[in-house]
Amino acid sequence: MEATVNSFGSIYEDQNQSSISTFARALSVLKLAASRGREWENEWQGWELVDLQIDDVKASLANPWLGKPRTSMEFGQLLLTVINVGRWYGLSIEESLNMAIERQRNQCI
Numbered sequence: 001m002e003a004t005v006n007s008f009g010s011i012y013e014d015q016n017q018s019s020i021s022t023f024a025r026a027l028s029v030l031k032l033a034a035s036r037g038r039e040w041e042n043e044w045q046g047w048e049l050v051d052l053q054i055d056d057v058k059a060s061l062a063n064p065w066l067g068k069p070r071t072s073m074e075f076g077q078l079l080l081t082v083i084n085v086g087r088w089y090g091l092s093i094e095e096s097l098n099m100a101i102e103r104q105r106n107q108c109i
Contacts, residue, residue: 046085053078
């Protein structure tokens with residue numbers, strides 16, 4: 001599958017998006033943003049954004065009239081920011097999540 005950048009700077013896949021992992025798509029968009037100058041000056045800016053995104057999710061949950069789509073979008077923004085922090089530190093998102101899943105699974109058995 002080949003990723004293409006449209007005239008608005010958005011990445012889209014030439015085939016069905018489900019054929020590429022969500023993590024790979026997220027990293028692709030984050031790397032593109034970084035290559036275009038949308039990068040933090042230091043890791044603390046990333047952590048500050050995580051805190052802001054958590055507040056946005058909480059605010060959305062506290063206001064049910066905003067609706068589930070808005071809350072889902074805010075939650076997605078939080079996840080994307082956390083993925084970006086991991087990218088900043090050079091962590092493998094897939095590996096990190098798989099390790100956490102295994103730890104949780106082992107605690108349950």
